[in-house]
Amino acid sequence: MKLRCAVLDDFQGVAKTMADWSPVADAVEVVSFAEHFATEEALADALADFDIVVTLRERVAFPGSLIGRLPRLRLLIASGMRNTLIDFEAAREHGVTVCGTDSSLTPPMELTWALVLGLARGIVAEATALREGGPWQSTVGVDLEGRRLGVLGLGRIGRRVAEIGKAFGMEVVAWSQNLTKERADEVGVGLAASKEELLGSGDFVSIHLALSDRTRGLLGAAELALMKPTAYLINTSRAAIVDQDALIAALREGRIAGAGIDVFDVEPLPADHPMRGVPRLLGTPHLGYVSENNYRTYYGQAVEDIAAFLAGEPIRRLTA
Structure with a gap:
Protein backbone atom coordinates (compact mmCIF):
# COMPACT_ATOMS: atom_id res chain seq x y z
CA MET A 1 0.00 0.00 0.00
CA SER A 104 16.11 31.73 -2.31
CA LEU A 105 16.79 35.22 -0.97
CA THR A 106 15.85 36.83 -4.26
CA PRO A 107 12.01 36.71 -4.17
CA PRO A 108 11.59 38.53 -0.83
CA MET A 109 14.22 41.09 -1.81
CA GLU A 110 12.47 41.76 -5.11
CA LEU A 111 9.05 42.00 -3.46
CA THR A 112 10.44 44.52 -0.97
CA TRP A 113 11.33 46.79 -3.85
CA ALA A 114 8.00 46.18 -5.56
CA LEU A 115 6.34 47.51 -2.41
CA VAL A 116 8.73 50.45 -2.11
CA LEU A 117 8.16 51.48 -5.72
CA GLY A 118 4.43 50.83 -5.52
CA LEU A 119 4.16 53.16 -2.55
CA ALA A 120 6.52 55.80 -3.90
CA ARG A 121 4.75 56.12 -7.26
CA GLY A 122 1.15 55.43 -6.26
CA ILE A 123 1.02 52.50 -8.65
CA VAL A 124 -2.16 50.87 -7.33
CA ALA A 125 -4.19 54.09 -7.22
CA GLU A 126 -3.03 55.19 -10.65
CA ALA A 127 -3.50 51.77 -12.29
CA THR A 128 -6.96 51.43 -10.76
CA ALA A 129 -7.98 54.90 -11.98
CA LEU A 130 -6.71 54.15 -15.47
CA ARG A 131 -8.63 50.89 -15.64
CA GLU A 132 -11.84 52.27 -14.16
CA GLY A 133 -11.98 55.61 -15.99
CA GLY A 134 -10.84 57.68 -13.04
CA PRO A 135 -8.72 60.82 -13.09
CA TRP A 136 -5.72 61.07 -15.37
CA GLN A 137 -2.87 61.45 -12.87
CA SER A 138 -3.96 61.94 -9.29
CA THR A 139 -0.77 61.37 -7.30
CA VAL A 140 2.66 62.99 -7.19
CA GLY A 141 5.41 60.42 -6.90
CA VAL A 142 8.13 60.38 -4.29
CA ASP A 143 11.68 60.33 -5.65
CA LEU A 144 13.96 57.64 -4.25
CA GLU A 145 17.25 59.25 -5.21
CA GLY A 146 18.60 61.27 -2.32
CA ARG A 147 16.10 59.86 0.19
CA ARG A 148 17.16 57.90 3.26
CA LEU A 149 16.48 54.18 3.43
CA GLY A 150 16.63 52.67 6.90
CA VAL A 151 17.21 48.92 6.93
CA LEU A 152 16.33 47.07 10.13
CA GLY A 153 18.53 43.97 9.91
CA LEU A 154 21.54 43.67 7.64
CA GLY A 155 21.54 39.91 7.14
CA ARG A 156 21.44 38.13 3.82
CA ILE A 157 18.21 39.74 2.60
CA GLY A 158 18.76 43.10 4.28
CA ARG A 159 22.17 43.39 2.65
CA ARG A 160 20.71 42.89 -0.83
CA VAL A 161 17.92 45.38 -0.14
CA ALA A 162 20.55 47.88 0.96
CA GLU A 163 22.59 47.32 -2.19
CA ILE A 164 19.57 48.04 -4.39
CA GLY A 165 18.87 51.16 -2.36
CA LYS A 166 22.38 52.40 -3.10
CA ALA A 167 21.83 51.67 -6.80
CA PHE A 168 18.79 53.97 -6.68
CA GLY A 169 21.01 56.69 -5.24
CA MET A 170 19.51 56.48 -1.77
CA GLU A 171 21.37 57.18 1.45
CA VAL A 172 21.25 53.83 3.24
CA VAL A 173 21.63 53.32 6.98
CA ALA A 174 21.09 50.13 8.96
CA TRP A 175 20.53 49.02 12.53
CA SER A 176 20.00 45.83 14.49
CA GLN A 177 20.85 44.84 18.03
CA ASN A 178 24.03 43.04 16.97
CA LEU A 179 25.04 45.08 13.94
CA THR A 180 28.64 46.31 14.04
CA LYS A 181 30.29 49.18 12.20
CA GLU A 182 32.57 46.66 10.52
CA ARG A 183 29.57 44.83 9.03
CA ALA A 184 27.94 48.10 7.93
CA ASP A 185 31.22 49.24 6.35
CA GLU A 186 31.48 45.91 4.54
CA VAL A 187 28.09 46.53 2.90
CA GLY A 188 28.90 50.20 2.36
CA VAL A 189 26.06 51.64 4.41
CA GLY A 190 25.87 53.87 7.45
CA LEU A 191 25.34 52.49 10.95
CA ALA A 192 22.47 54.20 12.74
CA ALA A 193 23.31 55.09 16.31
CA SER A 194 20.08 53.51 17.53
CA LYS A 195 16.77 52.06 16.41
CA GLU A 196 15.18 55.36 17.36
CA GLU A 197 17.61 57.35 15.21
CA LEU A 198 16.93 55.11 12.21
CA LEU A 199 13.16 55.36 12.59
CA GLY A 200 13.21 59.11 13.10
CA SER A 201 15.38 59.88 10.09
CA GLY A 202 14.26 57.32 7.51
CA ASP A 203 12.11 58.20 4.52
CA PHE A 204 11.62 54.49 3.93
CA VAL A 205 12.12 51.90 6.68
CA SER A 206 12.34 48.26 5.64
CA ILE A 207 12.33 45.34 8.09
CA HIS A 208 14.59 42.33 7.50
CA LEU A 209 14.85 40.63 10.88
CA ALA A 210 14.16 37.09 12.00
CA LEU A 211 11.34 36.75 14.51
CA SER A 212 12.63 35.98 18.00
CA ASP A 213 11.95 36.95 21.58
CA ARG A 214 14.13 40.02 21.01
CA THR A 215 12.38 41.20 17.86
CA ARG A 216 8.76 40.36 18.69
CA GLY A 217 6.95 43.69 19.09
CA LEU A 218 10.14 45.60 18.26
CA LEU A 219 8.08 48.36 16.66
CA GLY A 220 5.18 49.43 18.82
CA ALA A 221 3.19 52.63 19.13
CA ALA A 222 6.13 54.54 20.64
CA GLU A 223 8.50 53.50 17.85
CA LEU A 224 6.02 54.23 15.06
CA ALA A 225 5.45 57.66 16.58
CA LEU A 226 9.10 58.45 15.89
CA MET A 227 8.66 58.08 12.14
CA LYS A 228 8.17 61.15 9.98
CA PRO A 229 4.63 61.74 8.66
CA THR A 230 6.12 61.49 5.15
CA ALA A 231 7.83 58.14 5.82
CA TYR A 232 6.88 54.66 4.63
CA LEU A 233 7.25 51.35 6.48
CA ILE A 234 7.85 48.08 4.61
CA ASN A 235 7.60 44.66 6.26
CA THR A 236 8.26 41.48 4.30
CA SER A 237 9.71 39.63 7.30
CA ARG A 238 7.30 38.63 10.07
CA ALA A 239 4.12 40.38 11.18
CA ALA A 240 4.81 40.02 14.91
CA ILE A 241 7.85 42.31 14.68
CA VAL A 242 5.39 45.21 14.37
CA ASP A 243 2.49 45.79 16.75
CA GLN A 244 -0.43 45.34 14.35
CA ASP A 245 -2.90 47.51 16.28
CA ALA A 246 -0.34 50.32 16.54
CA LEU A 247 0.35 50.13 12.81
CA ILE A 248 -3.36 50.22 11.94
CA ALA A 249 -3.81 53.28 14.16
CA ALA A 250 -0.81 55.05 12.61
CA LEU A 251 -2.14 54.46 9.10
CA ARG A 252 -5.71 55.47 9.96
CA GLU A 253 -4.58 58.65 11.63
CA GLY A 254 -2.12 59.55 8.86
CA ARG A 255 0.86 59.60 11.20
CA ILE A 256 2.95 57.88 8.52
CA ALA A 257 2.56 58.24 4.77
CA GLY A 258 1.97 54.57 4.13
CA ALA A 259 3.06 50.98 4.63
CA GLY A 260 3.89 48.07 2.34
CA ILE A 261 2.99 44.91 4.23
CA ASP A 262 3.34 41.31 3.03
CA VAL A 263 2.94 39.52 6.38
CA PHE A 264 0.01 39.49 8.78
CA ASP A 265 -0.82 38.26 12.26
CA VAL A 266 -3.36 35.81 10.81
CA GLU A 267 -2.86 34.16 7.43
CA PRO A 268 -4.77 33.89 5.22
CA LEU A 269 -6.20 37.24 6.26
CA PRO A 270 -9.86 36.92 7.34
CA ALA A 271 -12.40 38.85 5.28
CA ASP A 272 -13.28 41.06 8.25
CA HIS A 273 -9.71 41.74 9.40
CA PRO A 274 -9.14 45.49 9.96
CA MET A 275 -6.03 45.41 7.78
CA ARG A 276 -8.23 44.87 4.73
CA GLY A 277 -9.81 48.30 5.02
CA VAL A 278 -7.02 50.41 6.47
CA PRO A 279 -5.99 53.45 4.37
CA ARG A 280 -2.46 54.11 3.12
CA LEU A 281 -1.72 50.38 3.00
CA LEU A 282 -0.23 48.53 0.06
CA GLY A 283 -0.82 44.95 1.17
CA THR A 284 0.10 41.68 -0.52
CA PRO A 285 -0.87 38.14 0.59
CA HIS A 286 2.54 36.92 1.80
CA LEU A 287 4.08 36.79 -1.67
CA GLY A 288 7.65 37.20 -0.45
CA TYR A 289 8.58 33.58 -1.14
CA VAL A 290 6.08 32.97 -3.97
Missing part, protein backbone atom coordinates in the same frame (compact mmCIF):
# COMPACT_ATOMS: atom_id res chain seq x y z
CA LYS A 2 1.29 3.47 -0.89
CA LEU A 3 2.22 6.05 1.69
CA ARG A 4 0.09 9.20 1.57
CA CYS A 5 1.65 12.67 1.31
CA ALA A 6 -0.30 15.87 2.04
CA VAL A 7 0.87 19.19 0.58
CA LEU A 8 -0.57 22.06 2.59
CA ASP A 9 -1.57 25.55 1.43
CA ASP A 10 -1.22 24.85 -2.28
CA PHE A 11 -3.30 27.95 -2.95
CA GLN A 12 -2.40 28.17 -6.64
CA GLY A 13 -2.73 24.43 -7.24
CA VAL A 14 0.81 24.15 -8.63
CA ALA A 15 2.58 21.76 -6.25
CA LYS A 16 2.28 18.78 -8.60
CA THR A 17 3.41 20.71 -11.68
CA MET A 18 6.32 22.63 -10.16
CA ALA A 19 8.29 19.41 -9.56
CA ASP A 20 8.76 15.95 -10.99
CA TRP A 21 7.16 13.63 -8.46
CA SER A 22 7.79 10.50 -10.54
CA PRO A 23 10.79 9.33 -8.45
CA VAL A 24 8.40 8.61 -5.57
CA ALA A 25 5.20 7.94 -7.51
CA ASP A 26 5.34 4.17 -7.06
CA ALA A 27 5.54 4.49 -3.28
CA VAL A 28 3.66 7.70 -2.48
CA GLU A 29 0.24 9.13 -3.25
CA VAL A 30 0.39 12.94 -3.25
CA VAL A 31 -2.67 15.00 -2.29
CA SER A 32 -2.49 18.80 -2.34
CA PHE A 33 -4.86 21.02 -0.37
CA ALA A 34 -5.77 24.44 -1.72
CA GLU A 35 -7.83 25.28 1.36
CA HIS A 36 -6.12 26.46 4.52
CA PHE A 37 -6.83 24.56 7.73
CA ALA A 38 -6.98 27.28 10.33
CA THR A 39 -7.42 25.23 13.50
CA GLU A 40 -5.63 22.30 15.08
CA GLU A 41 -8.88 20.35 15.02
CA ALA A 42 -9.24 20.86 11.27
CA LEU A 43 -5.61 19.89 10.69
CA ALA A 44 -5.89 16.78 12.83
CA ASP A 45 -8.97 15.65 10.91
CA ALA A 46 -7.50 16.42 7.48
CA LEU A 47 -4.08 14.83 8.12
CA ALA A 48 -5.06 11.78 10.17
CA ASP A 49 -4.50 9.38 7.26
CA PHE A 50 -1.23 10.84 5.97
CA ASP A 51 2.29 9.54 6.49
CA ILE A 52 4.08 12.56 5.02
CA VAL A 53 3.22 16.26 5.23
CA VAL A 54 4.76 19.11 3.24
CA THR A 55 4.12 22.48 4.90
CA LEU A 56 4.81 25.82 3.25
CA ARG A 57 6.86 28.31 5.20
CA GLU A 58 5.97 29.25 8.79
CA ARG A 59 2.21 29.43 8.50
CA VAL A 60 0.96 26.12 9.95
CA ALA A 61 2.02 25.28 13.48
CA PHE A 62 2.90 21.71 14.41
CA PRO A 63 2.86 21.70 18.23
CA GLY A 64 3.20 18.51 20.20
CA SER A 65 -0.56 18.38 20.70
CA LEU A 66 -1.10 18.15 16.93
CA ILE A 67 1.78 15.79 16.23
CA GLY A 68 0.39 13.45 18.89
CA ARG A 69 -2.92 13.33 17.01
CA LEU A 70 -1.30 12.21 13.75
CA PRO A 71 -0.50 8.52 14.37
CA ARG A 72 0.62 7.82 10.81
CA LEU A 73 2.91 10.83 10.43
CA ARG A 74 6.52 9.81 9.83
CA LEU A 75 7.99 12.63 7.71
CA LEU A 76 7.35 16.38 7.99
CA ILE A 77 8.92 18.60 5.33
CA ALA A 78 9.12 22.37 5.76
CA SER A 79 10.12 24.73 2.97
CA GLY A 80 13.24 26.55 4.08
CA MET A 81 15.83 25.38 6.58
CA ARG A 82 14.33 27.13 9.60
CA ASN A 83 10.90 26.73 11.15
CA THR A 84 9.88 28.13 14.52
CA LEU A 85 6.39 26.58 14.47
CA ILE A 86 7.43 22.92 14.72
CA ASP A 87 7.82 21.23 18.10
CA PHE A 88 10.99 19.31 17.33
CA GLU A 89 11.08 17.56 20.69
CA ALA A 90 7.56 16.22 20.13
CA ALA A 91 8.54 15.15 16.62
CA ARG A 92 11.44 13.13 18.04
CA GLU A 93 9.25 11.59 20.72
CA HIS A 94 6.73 10.43 18.11
CA GLY A 95 9.33 9.19 15.63
CA VAL A 96 8.71 11.94 13.09
CA THR A 97 11.63 12.95 10.88
CA VAL A 98 11.69 16.66 10.00
CA CYS A 99 13.43 17.85 6.84
CA GLY A 100 13.75 21.16 5.03
CA THR A 101 14.56 22.63 1.65
CA ASP A 102 16.62 25.48 0.32
CA SER A 103 14.96 28.88 -0.08
CA SER A 291 8.02 32.75 -7.21
CA GLU A 292 8.46 30.13 -9.90
CA ASN A 293 12.07 29.35 -9.07
CA ASN A 294 11.42 29.17 -5.35
CA TYR A 295 8.46 26.83 -5.82
CA ARG A 296 10.52 24.58 -8.07
CA THR A 297 13.14 24.45 -5.32
CA TYR A 298 10.63 23.80 -2.53
CA TYR A 299 8.70 21.04 -4.23
CA GLY A 300 11.66 19.58 -6.11
CA GLN A 301 13.66 19.22 -2.92
CA ALA A 302 10.58 17.92 -1.09
CA VAL A 303 10.60 15.05 -3.58
CA GLU A 304 14.30 14.53 -2.87
CA ASP A 305 13.61 14.54 0.87
CA ILE A 306 10.89 11.93 0.45
CA ALA A 307 13.06 9.72 -1.75
CA ALA A 308 15.95 9.90 0.71
CA PHE A 309 13.63 9.11 3.63
CA LEU A 310 12.23 6.10 1.80
CA ALA A 311 15.80 4.92 1.19
CA GLY A 312 16.50 5.16 4.93
CA GLU A 313 18.96 8.04 4.56
CA PRO A 314 17.12 11.32 5.28
CA ILE A 315 18.71 14.51 3.98
CA ARG A 316 18.42 18.17 5.00
CA ARG A 317 17.24 17.16 8.46
CA LEU A 318 16.01 19.86 10.83
CA THR A 319 16.47 19.22 14.52
CA ALA A 320 15.65 22.57 16.16
Whole structure:
Protein backbone atom coordinates (compact mmCIF):
# COMPACT_ATOMS: atom_id res chain seq x y z
CA MET A 1 0.00 0.00 0.00
CA LYS A 2 1.29 3.47 -0.89
CA LEU A 3 2.22 6.05 1.69
CA ARG A 4 0.09 9.20 1.57
CA CYS A 5 1.65 12.67 1.31
CA ALA A 6 -0.30 15.87 2.04
CA VAL A 7 0.87 19.19 0.58
CA LEU A 8 -0.57 22.06 2.59
CA ASP A 9 -1.57 25.55 1.43
CA ASP A 10 -1.22 24.85 -2.28
CA PHE A 11 -3.30 27.95 -2.95
CA GLN A 12 -2.40 28.17 -6.64
CA GLY A 13 -2.73 24.43 -7.24
CA VAL A 14 0.81 24.15 -8.63
CA ALA A 15 2.58 21.76 -6.25
CA LYS A 16 2.28 18.78 -8.60
CA THR A 17 3.41 20.71 -11.68
CA MET A 18 6.32 22.63 -10.16
CA ALA A 19 8.29 19.41 -9.56
CA ASP A 20 8.76 15.95 -10.99
CA TRP A 21 7.16 13.63 -8.46
CA SER A 22 7.79 10.50 -10.54
CA PRO A 23 10.79 9.33 -8.45
CA VAL A 24 8.40 8.61 -5.57
CA ALA A 25 5.20 7.94 -7.51
CA ASP A 26 5.34 4.17 -7.06
CA ALA A 27 5.54 4.49 -3.28
CA VAL A 28 3.66 7.70 -2.48
CA GLU A 29 0.24 9.13 -3.25
CA VAL A 30 0.39 12.94 -3.25
CA VAL A 31 -2.67 15.00 -2.29
CA SER A 32 -2.49 18.80 -2.34
CA PHE A 33 -4.86 21.02 -0.37
CA ALA A 34 -5.77 24.44 -1.72
CA GLU A 35 -7.83 25.28 1.36
CA HIS A 36 -6.12 26.46 4.52
CA PHE A 37 -6.83 24.56 7.73
CA ALA A 38 -6.98 27.28 10.33
CA THR A 39 -7.42 25.23 13.50
CA GLU A 40 -5.63 22.30 15.08
CA GLU A 41 -8.88 20.35 15.02
CA ALA A 42 -9.24 20.86 11.27
CA LEU A 43 -5.61 19.89 10.69
CA ALA A 44 -5.89 16.78 12.83
CA ASP A 45 -8.97 15.65 10.91
CA ALA A 46 -7.50 16.42 7.48
CA LEU A 47 -4.08 14.83 8.12
CA ALA A 48 -5.06 11.78 10.17
CA ASP A 49 -4.50 9.38 7.26
CA PHE A 50 -1.23 10.84 5.97
CA ASP A 51 2.29 9.54 6.49
CA ILE A 52 4.08 12.56 5.02
CA VAL A 53 3.22 16.26 5.23
CA VAL A 54 4.76 19.11 3.24
CA THR A 55 4.12 22.48 4.90
CA LEU A 56 4.81 25.82 3.25
CA ARG A 57 6.86 28.31 5.20
CA GLU A 58 5.97 29.25 8.79
CA ARG A 59 2.21 29.43 8.50
CA VAL A 60 0.96 26.12 9.95
CA ALA A 61 2.02 25.28 13.48
CA PHE A 62 2.90 21.71 14.41
CA PRO A 63 2.86 21.70 18.23
CA GLY A 64 3.20 18.51 20.20
CA SER A 65 -0.56 18.38 20.70
CA LEU A 66 -1.10 18.15 16.93
CA ILE A 67 1.78 15.79 16.23
CA GLY A 68 0.39 13.45 18.89
CA ARG A 69 -2.92 13.33 17.01
CA LEU A 70 -1.30 12.21 13.75
CA PRO A 71 -0.50 8.52 14.37
CA ARG A 72 0.62 7.82 10.81
CA LEU A 73 2.91 10.83 10.43
CA ARG A 74 6.52 9.81 9.83
CA LEU A 75 7.99 12.63 7.71
CA LEU A 76 7.35 16.38 7.99
CA ILE A 77 8.92 18.60 5.33
CA ALA A 78 9.12 22.37 5.76
CA SER A 79 10.12 24.73 2.97
CA GLY A 80 13.24 26.55 4.08
CA MET A 81 15.83 25.38 6.58
CA ARG A 82 14.33 27.13 9.60
CA ASN A 83 10.90 26.73 11.15
CA THR A 84 9.88 28.13 14.52
CA LEU A 85 6.39 26.58 14.47
CA ILE A 86 7.43 22.92 14.72
CA ASP A 87 7.82 21.23 18.10
CA PHE A 88 10.99 19.31 17.33
CA GLU A 89 11.08 17.56 20.69
CA ALA A 90 7.56 16.22 20.13
CA ALA A 91 8.54 15.15 16.62
CA ARG A 92 11.44 13.13 18.04
CA GLU A 93 9.25 11.59 20.72
CA HIS A 94 6.73 10.43 18.11
CA GLY A 95 9.33 9.19 15.63
CA VAL A 96 8.71 11.94 13.09
CA THR A 97 11.63 12.95 10.88
CA VAL A 98 11.69 16.66 10.00
CA CYS A 99 13.43 17.85 6.84
CA GLY A 100 13.75 21.16 5.03
CA THR A 101 14.56 22.63 1.65
CA ASP A 102 16.62 25.48 0.32
CA SER A 103 14.96 28.88 -0.08
CA SER A 104 16.11 31.73 -2.31
CA LEU A 105 16.79 35.22 -0.97
CA THR A 106 15.85 36.83 -4.26
CA PRO A 107 12.01 36.71 -4.17
CA PRO A 108 11.59 38.53 -0.83
CA MET A 109 14.22 41.09 -1.81
CA GLU A 110 12.47 41.76 -5.11
CA LEU A 111 9.05 42.00 -3.46
CA THR A 112 10.44 44.52 -0.97
CA TRP A 113 11.33 46.79 -3.85
CA ALA A 114 8.00 46.18 -5.56
CA LEU A 115 6.34 47.51 -2.41
CA VAL A 116 8.73 50.45 -2.11
CA LEU A 117 8.16 51.48 -5.72
CA GLY A 118 4.43 50.83 -5.52
CA LEU A 119 4.16 53.16 -2.55
CA ALA A 120 6.52 55.80 -3.90
CA ARG A 121 4.75 56.12 -7.26
CA GLY A 122 1.15 55.43 -6.26
CA ILE A 123 1.02 52.50 -8.65
CA VAL A 124 -2.16 50.87 -7.33
CA ALA A 125 -4.19 54.09 -7.22
CA GLU A 126 -3.03 55.19 -10.65
CA ALA A 127 -3.50 51.77 -12.29
CA THR A 128 -6.96 51.43 -10.76
CA ALA A 129 -7.98 54.90 -11.98
CA LEU A 130 -6.71 54.15 -15.47
CA ARG A 131 -8.63 50.89 -15.64
CA GLU A 132 -11.84 52.27 -14.16
CA GLY A 133 -11.98 55.61 -15.99
CA GLY A 134 -10.84 57.68 -13.04
CA PRO A 135 -8.72 60.82 -13.09
CA TRP A 136 -5.72 61.07 -15.37
CA GLN A 137 -2.87 61.45 -12.87
CA SER A 138 -3.96 61.94 -9.29
CA THR A 139 -0.77 61.37 -7.30
CA VAL A 140 2.66 62.99 -7.19
CA GLY A 141 5.41 60.42 -6.90
CA VAL A 142 8.13 60.38 -4.29
CA ASP A 143 11.68 60.33 -5.65
CA LEU A 144 13.96 57.64 -4.25
CA GLU A 145 17.25 59.25 -5.21
CA GLY A 146 18.60 61.27 -2.32
CA ARG A 147 16.10 59.86 0.19
CA ARG A 148 17.16 57.90 3.26
CA LEU A 149 16.48 54.18 3.43
CA GLY A 150 16.63 52.67 6.90
CA VAL A 151 17.21 48.92 6.93
CA LEU A 152 16.33 47.07 10.13
CA GLY A 153 18.53 43.97 9.91
CA LEU A 154 21.54 43.67 7.64
CA GLY A 155 21.54 39.91 7.14
CA ARG A 156 21.44 38.13 3.82
CA ILE A 157 18.21 39.74 2.60
CA GLY A 158 18.76 43.10 4.28
CA ARG A 159 22.17 43.39 2.65
CA ARG A 160 20.71 42.89 -0.83
CA VAL A 161 17.92 45.38 -0.14
CA ALA A 162 20.55 47.88 0.96
CA GLU A 163 22.59 47.32 -2.19
CA ILE A 164 19.57 48.04 -4.39
CA GLY A 165 18.87 51.16 -2.36
CA LYS A 166 22.38 52.40 -3.10
CA ALA A 167 21.83 51.67 -6.80
CA PHE A 168 18.79 53.97 -6.68
CA GLY A 169 21.01 56.69 -5.24
CA MET A 170 19.51 56.48 -1.77
CA GLU A 171 21.37 57.18 1.45
CA VAL A 172 21.25 53.83 3.24
CA VAL A 173 21.63 53.32 6.98
CA ALA A 174 21.09 50.13 8.96
CA TRP A 175 20.53 49.02 12.53
CA SER A 176 20.00 45.83 14.49
CA GLN A 177 20.85 44.84 18.03
CA ASN A 178 24.03 43.04 16.97
CA LEU A 179 25.04 45.08 13.94
CA THR A 180 28.64 46.31 14.04
CA LYS A 181 30.29 49.18 12.20
CA GLU A 182 32.57 46.66 10.52
CA ARG A 183 29.57 44.83 9.03
CA ALA A 184 27.94 48.10 7.93
CA ASP A 185 31.22 49.24 6.35
CA GLU A 186 31.48 45.91 4.54
CA VAL A 187 28.09 46.53 2.90
CA GLY A 188 28.90 50.20 2.36
CA VAL A 189 26.06 51.64 4.41
CA GLY A 190 25.87 53.87 7.45
CA LEU A 191 25.34 52.49 10.95
CA ALA A 192 22.47 54.20 12.74
CA ALA A 193 23.31 55.09 16.31
CA SER A 194 20.08 53.51 17.53
CA LYS A 195 16.77 52.06 16.41
CA GLU A 196 15.18 55.36 17.36
CA GLU A 197 17.61 57.35 15.21
CA LEU A 198 16.93 55.11 12.21
CA LEU A 199 13.16 55.36 12.59
CA GLY A 200 13.21 59.11 13.10
CA SER A 201 15.38 59.88 10.09
CA GLY A 202 14.26 57.32 7.51
CA ASP A 203 12.11 58.20 4.52
CA PHE A 204 11.62 54.49 3.93
CA VAL A 205 12.12 51.90 6.68
CA SER A 206 12.34 48.26 5.64
CA ILE A 207 12.33 45.34 8.09
CA HIS A 208 14.59 42.33 7.50
CA LEU A 209 14.85 40.63 10.88
CA ALA A 210 14.16 37.09 12.00
CA LEU A 211 11.34 36.75 14.51
CA SER A 212 12.63 35.98 18.00
CA ASP A 213 11.95 36.95 21.58
CA ARG A 214 14.13 40.02 21.01
CA THR A 215 12.38 41.20 17.86
CA ARG A 216 8.76 40.36 18.69
CA GLY A 217 6.95 43.69 19.09
CA LEU A 218 10.14 45.60 18.26
CA LEU A 219 8.08 48.36 16.66
CA GLY A 220 5.18 49.43 18.82
CA ALA A 221 3.19 52.63 19.13
CA ALA A 222 6.13 54.54 20.64
CA GLU A 223 8.50 53.50 17.85
CA LEU A 224 6.02 54.23 15.06
CA ALA A 225 5.45 57.66 16.58
CA LEU A 226 9.10 58.45 15.89
CA MET A 227 8.66 58.08 12.14
CA LYS A 228 8.17 61.15 9.98
CA PRO A 229 4.63 61.74 8.66
CA THR A 230 6.12 61.49 5.15
CA ALA A 231 7.83 58.14 5.82
CA TYR A 232 6.88 54.66 4.63
CA LEU A 233 7.25 51.35 6.48
CA ILE A 234 7.85 48.08 4.61
CA ASN A 235 7.60 44.66 6.26
CA THR A 236 8.26 41.48 4.30
CA SER A 237 9.71 39.63 7.30
CA ARG A 238 7.30 38.63 10.07
CA ALA A 239 4.12 40.38 11.18
CA ALA A 240 4.81 40.02 14.91
CA ILE A 241 7.85 42.31 14.68
CA VAL A 242 5.39 45.21 14.37
CA ASP A 243 2.49 45.79 16.75
CA GLN A 244 -0.43 45.34 14.35
CA ASP A 245 -2.90 47.51 16.28
CA ALA A 246 -0.34 50.32 16.54
CA LEU A 247 0.35 50.13 12.81
CA ILE A 248 -3.36 50.22 11.94
CA ALA A 249 -3.81 53.28 14.16
CA ALA A 250 -0.81 55.05 12.61
CA LEU A 251 -2.14 54.46 9.10
CA ARG A 252 -5.71 55.47 9.96
CA GLU A 253 -4.58 58.65 11.63
CA GLY A 254 -2.12 59.55 8.86
CA ARG A 255 0.86 59.60 11.20
CA ILE A 256 2.95 57.88 8.52
CA ALA A 257 2.56 58.24 4.77
CA GLY A 258 1.97 54.57 4.13
CA ALA A 259 3.06 50.98 4.63
CA GLY A 260 3.89 48.07 2.34
CA ILE A 261 2.99 44.91 4.23
CA ASP A 262 3.34 41.31 3.03
CA VAL A 263 2.94 39.52 6.38
CA PHE A 264 0.01 39.49 8.78
CA ASP A 265 -0.82 38.26 12.26
CA VAL A 266 -3.36 35.81 10.81
CA GLU A 267 -2.86 34.16 7.43
CA PRO A 268 -4.77 33.89 5.22
CA LEU A 269 -6.20 37.24 6.26
CA PRO A 270 -9.86 36.92 7.34
CA ALA A 271 -12.40 38.85 5.28
CA ASP A 272 -13.28 41.06 8.25
CA HIS A 273 -9.71 41.74 9.40
CA PRO A 274 -9.14 45.49 9.96
CA MET A 275 -6.03 45.41 7.78
CA ARG A 276 -8.23 44.87 4.73
CA GLY A 277 -9.81 48.30 5.02
CA VAL A 278 -7.02 50.41 6.47
CA PRO A 279 -5.99 53.45 4.37
CA ARG A 280 -2.46 54.11 3.12
CA LEU A 281 -1.72 50.38 3.00
CA LEU A 282 -0.23 48.53 0.06
CA GLY A 283 -0.82 44.95 1.17
CA THR A 284 0.10 41.68 -0.52
CA PRO A 285 -0.87 38.14 0.59
CA HIS A 286 2.54 36.92 1.80
CA LEU A 287 4.08 36.79 -1.67
CA GLY A 288 7.65 37.20 -0.45
CA TYR A 289 8.58 33.58 -1.14
CA VAL A 290 6.08 32.97 -3.97
CA SER A 291 8.02 32.75 -7.21
CA GLU A 292 8.46 30.13 -9.90
CA ASN A 293 12.07 29.35 -9.07
CA ASN A 294 11.42 29.17 -5.35
CA TYR A 295 8.46 26.83 -5.82
CA ARG A 296 10.52 24.58 -8.07
CA THR A 297 13.14 24.45 -5.32
CA TYR A 298 10.63 23.80 -2.53
CA TYR A 299 8.70 21.04 -4.23
CA GLY A 300 11.66 19.58 -6.11
CA GLN A 301 13.66 19.22 -2.92
CA ALA A 302 10.58 17.92 -1.09
CA VAL A 303 10.60 15.05 -3.58
CA GLU A 304 14.30 14.53 -2.87
CA ASP A 305 13.61 14.54 0.87
CA ILE A 306 10.89 11.93 0.45
CA ALA A 307 13.06 9.72 -1.75
CA ALA A 308 15.95 9.90 0.71
CA PHE A 309 13.63 9.11 3.63
CA LEU A 310 12.23 6.10 1.80
CA ALA A 311 15.80 4.92 1.19
CA GLY A 312 16.50 5.16 4.93
CA GLU A 313 18.96 8.04 4.56
CA PRO A 314 17.12 11.32 5.28
CA ILE A 315 18.71 14.51 3.98
CA ARG A 316 18.42 18.17 5.00
CA ARG A 317 17.24 17.16 8.46
CA LEU A 318 16.01 19.86 10.83
CA THR A 319 16.47 19.22 14.52
CA ALA A 320 15.65 22.57 16.16
